[in-house]
Amino acid sequence: xxxxxxxxxxxxxxxxxxxxxxxxxxxxxxxxxxxxxxxxxxxxxxxxxxxxxxxxxxxxxxxxxxxxxxxxxxxxxxxxxxxxxxxxxxxxxxxxxxxxxxxxxxxxxxxxxxxxxxxxxxxxxxxxxxxxxxxxxxxxxxxxxxxxxxxxxxxxxxxxxxxxxxxxxxxxxxxxxxxxxxxxxxxxxxxxxxxxxxxxxxxxxxxxxxxxxxxxxxxxxxxxxxxxxxxxxxxxxxxxxxxxxxxxxxxxxxxxxxxxxxxxxxxxxxxxxxxxxxxxxxxxxxxxxxxxxxxxxxxxxxxxxxxxxxxxxxxxxxxxxxxxxxxxxxxx
Ligand code: AMP
Ligand code: MG
Numbered sequence: 500x501x502x503x504x505x506x507x508x509x510x511x512x513x514x515x516x517x518x519x520x521x522x523x524x525x526x527x528x529x530x531x532x533x534x535x536x537x538x539x540x541x542x543x544x545x546x547x548x549x550x551x552x553x554x555x556x557x558x559x560x561x562x563x564x565x566x567x568x569x570x571x572x573x574x575x576x577x578x579x580x581x582x583x584x585x586x587x588x589x590x591x592x593x594x595x596x597x598x599x600x601x602x603x604x605x606x607x608x609x610x611x612x613x614x615x616x617x618x619x620x621x622x623x624x625x626x627x628x629x630x631x632x633x634x635x636x637x638x639x640x641x642x643x644x645x646x647x648x649x650x651x652x653x654x655x656x657x658x659x660x661x662x663x664x665x666x667x668x669x670x671x672x673x674x675x676x677x678x679x680x681x682x683x684x685x686x687x688x689x690x691x692x693x694x695x696x697x698x699x700x701x702x703x704x705x706x707x708x709x710x711x712x713x714x715x716x717x718x719x720x721x722x723x724x725x726x727x728x729x730x731x732x733x734x735x736x737x738x739x740x741x742x743x744x745x746x747x748x749x750x751x752x753x754x755x756x757x758x759x760x761x762x763x764x765x766x767x768x769x770x771x772x773x774x775x776x777x778x779x780x781x782x783x784x785x786x787x788x789x790x791x792x793x794x795x796x797x798x799x800x801x802x803x804x805x806x807x808x809x810x811x812x813x814x815x816x817x818x819x820x821x822x823x824x825x826x827x828x829x830x831x
Contacts, residue, residue, distance in 0.1 A: 501564060502571045502798075503594070504791025505551070507587030508579025508607045509632060510538050510670070512547040514558040515787030516569070519795055521617050524562035526781060526788040527554050532670050537660070544582035551590045558787070569600060571803075573794020576604030577815030578633070584811035592806055601803035605793045607785075608633055608817040609644060611751035613796060614789035619776035621747050625739050627732060628817075629760070630752030630785070631656035631671070634732070635817060636696065636739050642822045647742075648696030648735045655728060656754050658700035662724055665708055666717060676721045677757050683722020687715065691727055696738065698731045729760045737767050746773040755783040800824035 501524070506513040513528035531538065531546040559566055574591035577584055588604075595602040612626045625647075626637040634650040653661070656673055663672020666679075689706050692699040707720050740748060748768050754760060761777055768775045782789060800823040 500570045500795070501562075501568050502573055502791040502795045503558065503569045504605070504787040504789065504794055505572070505574040505587055505591045506607070506785050506787045506790045507547045507551070507583050507590070508575045508577070508785065509583055510543060511785040512550045512554060513785060513787040514551070514554040515789070515791045516558050516562040516564065517788050517791040517795065519799075521792050523788045524564065525558040526786050527557045527561065528784070528786060529554060534669065535664065535667070537664070538580070538670065540580040540582045543580060544586040547583055547586045555590075555594070566598060569598070571794060571798055572600050572602045573605050573790050573797070574602070575607045575610065575790050576809070577607065577812035579607060579813060581811070581813050584813065588809070588811050592809070595806050601798065602806050602809060603794045603797045603804050604809050604811075605790050605797060606815055606817065606820045607790075608635065609820050609822075610789040610793040612637060612644065612749070613793045614782050615749045615751045615776065615778045617792060618778050618782060619749060621749055621776045623745065624747035624749035624776060625736065625743060625745050626749045626751060627736050627764070628752045629655045629732065629750065629754035631660065633752065634698065636735055637817055638739065638743055638745070639822070639825065642826065644817045644820060644822060646816070646818050647739045648698070651694065651697050651699040652701045655700065655732065656752070658704055658728060659724065659754070661704055662707060662720075665711060671753065673754060673757060676724060677759065679718055680721035680725045680759065683716070683718040685716075685719045685722075686726055687719060687723040689723050689727050691731060693731050693734055696735050698735060700728060703727055725757070725759050729763050732760070733763045733767050736764065737771070740768070740771055740773060746771070747776060748773060749776045751778060751783060753784045756780050796824040
């Protein structure tokens, strides 16, 4: 069976093709990169509408398959930006209807988790999901992914991108901040906001903006942004590991590409004789292959969705998904 996954929840339009063994046959993406502002949902949706036809064509070409060899269409049905989700669903439904293929809608956050479990060969980890719009600490129990902790305001990537805009850095600012932070020397006396198992970043952002206006060094501001926000996440992750007694930690989402957060988490899990699993960069960012793989898991355990009734859900939370593919006969 070959599965095509179509991703388009926010800034990235992507099409991936995987086999039912999760061989990644194609994974092509195009990300919108606004000059100075944030991501405008309608502009991003137009970007996706324009790019999907050539991405689908390129994915097919790279996989050396024909469109008729695709057996299932999967797409990201949420969470995400409304116009982007509707455009993505339209692309997926169009192929499914015209080619008479089954279709499944997939939760984007769960897809990050499932591709990580599969490629890192880790069965039951805690997942720290750190992306642009989402920041969640997730564990599995009784057919649900449970959220142990999350951001109370903005996602960690969003925090870095907002800071980037103050520094005139183009989206995505995370990698540029990582480079600038490497030259920082002084940790500023910034607010550290952990509330129980949850975190918040907007106070830290306001503080850093204030320091920049008062002439603080850009390097120290980036260094402080990373040290404080990543420490907050490391603290709640450590608590989750000790509370659940799980040893394995999986990281996912675009911010998982950052070497400093990896380094901090690695040190922490080592203290607990645990292990950190980091998927390859292209699978940490939003991508179609993770949607295709998760689509296969959903389809093989609970069948297709109804192409005429499947809708999108901007607020489709990780813990709303009925996880039918784990702890069943075919536990992947
Ligand atoms: P996602 O939403 O999962 O595709 O991830 C995109 C987010 O990851 C954006 O907010 C980026 O700024 C962020 N990002 C990508 N690479 C890095 C990095 N090396 N360090 C920090 N953040 C990053
Ligand atoms: Mg994502």
